[in-house]
Amino acid sequence: MSLIEIKDLNIHYPIRSGFFNRITDYVYAVDGINFDIEEGETYGLIGESGSGKSTTGKAIVGLEKVTSGQILYNGQDVTNRHERKKIKYNKDVQMIFQDSMSSLNPRKRIEDIIAEPIRNFESMTDTEERDRVKELLDIVGMPSDSIYKYPHEFSGGQRQRIGVARAVATHPKLIVADEPVSALDLSVQAQVLNFMKQIQKEFNISYLFISHDLGVVKHMCRNLAIMHRGRLVEVGTREDIYNNPQHIYTKRLLAAIPKVNPSGREADKAHRREVEREFQDHQDKWYDKDGKVFPLQQITATHSVALPPDEVTQIKSEVG
Ligand SMILES: Nc1ncnc2c1ncn2[C@@H]1O[C@H](COP(=O)(O)OP(=O)(O)OP(=O)(O)O)[C@@H](O)[C@H]1O
Secondary structure, three states: OOOEEEEEEEEEEEEEEOOOOEEEEEEEEEEEEEEEEOOOOEEEEEOOOOOOHHHHHHHHHOOOOOOEEEEEEOOEEOOOHHHHHHOOHHHHEEEEOOOHHHHOOOOOOHHHHHHHHHHHHOOOOHHHHHHHHHHHHHHOOOOHHHHHOOHHHOOHHHHHHHHHHHHHOOOOOEEEEEOOOOOOOHHHHHHHHHHHHHHHHHHOOEEEEEEOOHHHHOOOOOEEEEEEOOEEEEEEEHHHHHHOOOOHHHHHHHHOOOOOOHHHHHHHHHHHHHHHHHHHHOHHHHEOOOOOEOOOEEOOOOOEEOOOHHHHHHHHHHHO
C-alpha cells in the first residue's frame, strides 16, 4: 500500500457568464490523474505554468475541493474534510509554498509562525513550545534568536528554511513542496534542496515536489509525473524521464534546462529549435481531436506515456 494514492482526480472550475451568471463551461484544471507516493520518497510533479500542479498539491492538503476521484492516505479515503479530521491527516500532511514572503504572516514573529501548527495539534506549556520552536530552527540551521524576529528581517533562502521548520513542526509524513526553491538564487537553491534531503532522511518524510523545472528536481526525485493541460503526459522513474523521454512535452522541458558547458550552447539552441519544430508540426500526435492529452499507456513496468495507440505500439516494439 502506498502512503498516498491519487485515483482519477478531477478538479473542474465553472466558468460563468451572462446576465444570469450561468455556468457556460469549465476549466479542467485537473482532468483525471492517477499517481502514488511511497513512504520516504520524493515524487516530482512537473509542468509549465497553468498545467494543474498547484491545484493537485492543494487538493492533497485539503485546500482545494475535489470535483471527483479519490485521495487515499495509507489506504483510507481522505477526499472529504470530515474523513481527514478523523485520522489527523491535517497533522500528517503539510505544505511549503514558493513565495515565503506572502506565506509567512509579516505581522507575526517567527516563534508564533512556527508554533502555529503545533498549537493546532498539541498542547504544550509556553516553555515546552519555545524549546520545540528553537529545536526546529536548529534543524533547519537557523539561530535560536530568530524567534524574536519578523519574516522581513530574513533573506529569501532563510525564509524558505523557516517555512520548512513550520512544515516539519507537526512531524508530518508528507510535505507538498510547491516550487519551494523557484524564487531563490541558484546557490541558495542547492542549499535548501540539500537540507530538505537531510530532513527527509532524518524523519522519513515523503515529498510531493512540484516544479516547472526538470533541472531543479533531477537529484531529488525517484519517480516523476509530467503534467500538461490538467493531465499526465508521461510518468516514470528518474532514469525513464531523463534518459529515455518519449513525449514531446517532456523533451521540451528537458531541452529548456540550461547547460553549464558554454561550448555546447550552440548545439543546445539547435536542439531546442528542433524539439520545438517537432512539437509545432505534429499537433495531432500530441492531442486528440478535442485538443486533450491522450490517456496514459504503459510502455514498460515503470514508464507510461500519453500518445496515440499506434505510436505506443511502435515504442513498445522498440523498447521490447
Ligand atoms: N480558483 C480557480 N478558478 C478558476 N480557475 C482556476 C482556479 N485556480 C486555478 N485555475 C486554473 O486552473 C489551471 C491550473 O492552475 P494551477 O495553478 O494548478 O497551475 P500550475 O501548473 O500550478 O501553474 P503555476 O505554477 O503558474 O501555479 C489554470 O488554467 C488556472 O488558471
